[in-house]
Amino acid sequence: MTPQDTAELVRISGLADVSREELKKWYGLMHLSRVLDDKAPNYLKQGLGWSYHAPCAGHDAIQLALGMSFRPNRDYLFPYYRDLATCVAAGLTAEEILLNGMSKAADVASGGRHMSNHFAKPGIGIQNVSSCVSNHAQHAAGLGRAVKTYRKDAIVFCSVSPRRIRPPTSTPATTSRASRTSR
Ligand SMILES: Cc1ncc(C[n+]2csc(CCOP(=O)(O)OP(=O)(O)O)c2C)c(N)n1
Numbered sequence: 729m730t731p732q733d734t735a736e737l738v739r740i741s742g743l744a745d746v747s748r749e750e751l752k753k754w755y756g757l758m759h760l761s762r763v764l765d766d767k768a769p770n771y772l773k774q775g776l777g778w779s780y781h782a783p784c785a786g787h788d789a790i791q792l793a794l795g796m797s798f799r800p801n802r803d804y805l806f807p808y809y810r811d812l813a814t815c816v817a818a819g820l821t822a823e824e825i826l827l828n829g830m831s832k833a834a835d836v837a838s839g840g841r842h843m844s845n846h847f848a849k850p851g852i853g854i855q856n857v858s859s860c861v862s863n864h865a866q867h868a869a870g871l872g873r874a875v876k877t878y879r880k881d882a883i884v885f886c887s888v889s890p891r892r893i894r895p896p897t898s899t900p901a902t903t904s905r906a907s908r909t910s911r
Contacts, residue, residue: 754796758788761813764825768844777830778844784812792817798885800852804875806868806886807847807854808861814887815847818854862888 729737738744743751765784771777784791787810795817798805807814812825824836828847831840837848837856848856857864868886875882 754792757795757817758792758813760822761791761816762788764816764822765812768829771829777826779831780844782809782845784810784814788813794818794885794887797883798853799883802881803853803883803885804868804871805854806857806864806884808857808864808887808889809845809847810889811847811887812845815849815854818849819852820847820849820854824849864888 761784768778768781768783772779772781791811791813794811795814798814798818800819805814805818816822816825820836825847827835827840828837828842829844831844833840835842836851837846842848842856843859846856846859848854850856855864855867857867865886865888868884872884874880875884
């Protein structure tokens with residue numbers, strides 16, 4: 729990539745309008761998240777923590793954007809187990825991530841009782857979710873509806889694997905028996 733290409737990329741992305749301090753902050757958050765993500769398997773191999781580890785590597789930039797959009801004590805965030813960088817950007821400290829990974833009593837997510845990589849900080853609005861994949865989408869949708877009904881200034885974020893989001897389909901193979909008979 730030539731310097732001209734880089735300049736063009738910066739222009740298109742709008743990053744030229746972002747201050748140097750802000751960029752450094754974003755980079756720092758992504759770097760911190762990646763360092764924690766890389767360290768986690770070492771704790772696991774040594775039997776010190778992380779009953780299991782699902783990396784966030786590769787999701788860094790999108791997770792940063794999600795976490796930075798979250799307004800602590802106002803919005804609600806329902807992360808999933810790969811959302812380490814999201815949660816670091818949203819307000820979890822490195823120490824809190826480690827306490828969660830090592831199931832310590834001081835863990836803000838669950839006092840060390842939930843599985844590792846279940847990031848939460850209910851005190852600022854990062855919800856503690858179930859281990860059943862995508863189950864929290866229902867809770868988030870319900871809360872989103874309540875926010876709308878009561879006209880609150882809050883955003884409900886819900887993060888699930890992209891593979892869980894499938895377009896609706898109406899092919900015969902997936903049409904339910906009930907809808908077939910009602911036609
Ligand atoms: C209801 C339920 N079934 C099975 C599991 C075991 N399980 C944990 S992670 C996972 C894979 C989830 O894949 P995906 O949602 O695509 O997320 P990815 O890890 O690929 O980001 C499964 C099957 C579970 N947690 N909950």
